[in-house]
Amino acid sequence: MTVHVMTGNDAAATAAKLARVQVVAAYPITPQSPVVENLSKWVEQGELPAEFVAVESEHSALTVCIGASTVGARAFTATSANGLAYMTEQVWWAAGARLPIVMCVANRAMAAPWNVLNDQQDSMSVRDAGWVQLYCRDNQEILDTTVQAFRIAERLNVPVMVCYDGFLLSHTMMPVDVPDAEVADAFLPPRTAPLQVVDVNNPRNVGPVTLADPRADADGTLQPGYMEFRAMHHGALLEALEVVPDVDRAWETATGRGWGGLVCEYLLDDAEIVLVAAGSLVTQLTLVAEALRAEGVRAGVLGIRCYRPFPVAALRERLAGRALALVFDKALSYGYQGPIAEDLKAALYAAPDAPAVYGAICGLGGRDVSPGQLAAATRAALGDLAAGVTDRAPVWINLAEGSMR
């Protein structure tokens, strides 16, 4: 183990190297580009014995990973915002084909208008595609989670998206412990045989047209229809609720660092007010909780590390008996509310002892979010709570007066 000072992008690329990825294909986009640059350099210099395919687009980047993963290789890519949107067709394909691809997403705002800065609209927009989605708080967590992601993916045959905030993490230097190769190798053995068989001595048609209903094969045995395959896929995602914490614990055993599995918490034990978010905002919220506690408010933080599958049981358990969960979303389902707030409300529906859930929208397109503003938003929420408000429209933090008409 050696401590290096590195950016989040360097941490992601270093993790891919530690994972001994065999095929890398990626296309540049701010703020993800340094990941591609690093990996291509390491492959060219012979430091990483992998195939680097310099594709002409993100659609092809994920496609190359799909092709390589289908025949059994460990494949990696990374992107942001419009790049992720451009490959959306393949985001679904990779998941439906049950390929254990790992993709890092340096979270960035979606155009139009152009904006290269951070929010989480990009990855949130593909939350339903059937990938495991993990959000990171700092650069160490990016490295650790990206290595973990391969083990999760290969155990379940589902792709894993490792999300980290653009610029706030992707371009910020932090000390990062890089485990020795032997430690990573022991934690992550080579990929076992893929689900799909591509073998001239055992020819199969991989991913053909599949009918709605089960259908008999040549031996008369009934094989799954489309809906059965989808149910199996859903089952694998639900299984991730066990596998994600298991893998995190195994990593902790190997390196001494665990990240909480599905969720992470800070000052939660006796908290009445729980601040909820995903990504680097969680780190910021710990400062807010401390500041509020100094004022006598019993505030705590609950960070969503695993956003898909959504950790319903863990959230219900952690939030039972609290007065309020205040969710800070860096994304929005336009005309509705923030995705985490929306999901949390659904998860707590009919749960005994559930708190009120309020949503707040912040940080879109890199808009600054200061601990002071977050604390002020929390104080205002406490006012609403005291006034008996059980539900309310999301508030927008640090928005110019009169913008919402």
Next chain:
Amino acid sequence: MTCVTELPTTEHLLSGNRACAGCGIGIGLRAITKALDGRMVLVNPASCLTVLGGMYPLASLDIPWINVAFPSTAAAAAGVRAGLRAMGREGEMTVLAMAGDGGTADIGIQALSGAAERDDDFIYVCYDNEAYMNTGTQRSGSTPHGAKTTTTWTGKRENPKDVLAIMEAHRIGYVASTSAAFPTDVYDKMVTARDRRGLRYLHMNTPCPSGWSFDPKDSVRLGKLAVETGLVVLFEIADGVFRLTGRSAALAKSGKPRTPVAEYLASQGRFRGMSEADVAEVQAWIDERWGRYVARNAGD
């Protein structure tokens, strides 16, 4: 040139597949799989070929086959190739990407251009039935002038995109034009392609009775007629050297007049009602192109 009686007798395309009666794709695919002796993986996007391949859990070929998204064929084949190489399995099989004209000339051309620029090591076959047949005969960039489709109700106004020229412009090592109506021409070009490295591109005309509106028994006859007129020209460009092959080479050598395209057009429902002026325009387009090919012909 291989004679039809010399073709390997093992069939990899099983009987009872889902293509329409008389479909040219199956004829071409038989020759292709024979040339590769089944030691291949077929990478295939949404198209009539997907349907021919069968619906889960039944398959109509005894070769490995990977279905991929419609625009993604060449990138997927590049990925399969990279994956096999990374795993030390590259000697096991030839990677063959095979897509329709829509999947090649239109939605897939970006990925194909990228793969050609990188000179990725696989064979790409575009089978050209001259429209989006799988979705019900809409026009593609490869639909000929005058053809009626479900998005060109009075006949297409434009001439087809010259994908072969586009591929040649990428300076890949092997580019060939062939026709399923001449299985031995397909076979020989596939053997040549098989034994080369880098990106190899074959463009194969495949008559389509359903989309072109003719009697299924006439598929091969019409495919041959297209060559007799010069609308489809059989050639290959190996390391930049152009050579007419097969029937097209014989036609050029004989110096005899080619069959007027009007006869070809009159034999298909899709060209019904074409004006004389339009027919003359197609004839002029063919003549100009034929002249260029003959001038370039370096062989025989």
